[in-house]
Amino acid sequence: MVKRRRRKAFKAPTYEEVIERLEALGRVVVDQIMKGEKPYFEIPVRSLANTIWDSRRRILRLGSKKAIRDFFSINESKKFMQTVLMLSLMLRARRENDYPTIRDLYYTGKHTIEYVDHLGRKRTEETWYDQRESNAIIQDIEVMTGILREHMGIMHDAKGKIVGNVIIRSKGYRIDLSRLGSGAYAIPPNPDRLEILEVDAEYVLVVEKDAIFERLNEEEYWRREKCVLITGKGQPDRSTRRMVRRLSEEFGLPIYILTDCDSFGFYIYSVYRSGSISLSYESERLATPDAKFIGVAVTDIYEYKIPKNYIIKATERDLKRAKELLSYPWFSSKAWQKQLKLFLKRKEKIEIEALSGHGFKFLSHRYLPEKISTGKWIE
Template sequence: MPEAYQDKIDLEARKRGINIMNGTFSKLLESLESGKELKLVIPKRTLTNTIFDPEKGILKLGVSKLERRFLDMNEARRFMQTLVMASIIYRALIENEYPTIRDLYYRGKHTIVYRDLEGKHREENTWDEQAESDAVLRDLEVMLGLLREDLMILSKEKGKVVGNMRIRSGNDVIDLSKLGHGAYAIESTPDLIEFLDVDAEFVLVVEKDAVFQQLHRVGFWQKYKSILVTGAGQPDRATRRFVRRLNEELGLPVYVLTDSDPYGWYIYSVFKVGSIQLSYESERLATPKAKFLGVSMSDIFGHGRKKPYLTDEERRNYIIKAKELDIRRAKELMKYSWFQTNLWKREIDMFLDKKAKLEIEALASKGLRFLAFQYLPEKIQTHDWIE
């Protein structure tokens, strides 16, 4: 039986994580040994400490910090939880484990039995629900200035990529242009990917997996030298980070293709800016330069001199009437500053006026070649996107 697989890239990443954890927690140890007060200093993850940086186009945490004190009755439990989580993650790093957040929840879940000052028997659960252990993990991420992936914590991933580039992942070099009809499923830790030869002019991010497969199969990325990515619906962290790196490190423009409806806009928004609740992630996961390529309201109805891509009859057959929920979502999105550009205002106003949605499949049904070899290249060449 061969020896267990050794992955140098992972070992190096572990060392970085271990060093940073040592640095942060050795201070706590010093306090303990010198009899000082035990406290953890953690950037606040509250909405009031969340800032939209219009220059960079990203959400980030402000400078407010909270102090979590061991000897504060209101904080002692959370202090204990933070140390439980830190020690589990640290041990996992040392022992070459790859926990998931569900794992971490189970690893830490137990009952602490102790006697209080009056000698009474007491029990305290470390945590009961995963929501608790997840929140503690987020505290640790902002405290250490690392994302969970930097700590070798894996998660479910559904992002895929094909295109004109080679990458190094783990011990292997993978040619993303030699994957046949299949695709490369992006790893949980996309920061460990090394970009090698790239011969592409742009990145097309497709909301729907089935449309990704259609475009792949018809040879879109071969004809227009490009990288094709899908997040298969709501994109996960790894897909977002991977797209960000393609944009930031390779300088490739990123175009997002979704259904023409508020849910599609939201997918675009997640790629571009991220979640307000998780702004500390956005600093590394968001792609502020991402452009919404379509399907746009003016593709459906035309606007000014621009002719629509659909005929009257096609509109009659393909358009789906917007529901109350769609309208509410659209009005919600209008509040975000990155939807307050002139082009987005026009788009959302048109939607609220027409109350019409269109699926990308409706365009594909006009012929996959129409979608791949007319609509998409024309939109890109004429800069007909929204941002």
């Protein structure tokens, strides 16, 4: 076996660079004030209307629309101040080498401003009432600086796990992801600070469900089939998606996504592949346009003769979701249109585990190897 050569080395911005970029953003405002101008931020709009499907690059990305957040506009001044406040908290954390969570940032920034209104009454106002407000500001700063919160040392839940013939380096340690026994490597909130040194694998298998990941890991599917095994536990978080993207981009590994055969599973596949609407500004770093859907496909229900009593009736929500998917440009391939139409017609779904009807070994010894060797995936 030939080890995969790295195609492209990835370098996350250093914390010095992060500090520089955050300071530069602050300096823009300072400069405006020093020149006697009205201070404002110019922020790429993160709304659905400014999300576009880039058919050449096959990802969802943010359009070019920008908004002005003006300190002297009544509607915008609070948000302007929130932006300055959050920027200062982020900078403080980086300068003092702290790793706050997004919730820590919410609390640290939360305080009460007392003021006297135009009728002389004492009033109070919170800097923010809800974490949604502070999270939105974090996202604004991400799009303005082009630096992900992960690069800024901001922490959040991390769901992903990975195993396989991969050697990474983190904080100076060389970690061999094939020597973790029954356990796995929990992907940290910022996988860009991991260096992927060596990969000795033929493909990456991304599994929707954690229990299936555990099973395939326990039986060392990844060793037998020479692959890297990853799970994002349902709807994947940013770290898992970033890890998948890096393995595709830096090592040219084919990526196969295994999900349940239902609208939610199809959607999860599309989030790995094309990005999500709510995080479209990050697709350029998180989406993996070459990812392939390996199943479970709607046609598999019939081709693999899934017993009738393993088939579940699709819910109204499933059908509504499937109709939406049908109209998305990133599901416009002939193969996907066929799957979705069949799903809507038969109104039937199954789970990955339904394949166990053919025996516990069926999934890992036949279904997956067969689909990969004969190229029966869907794009």
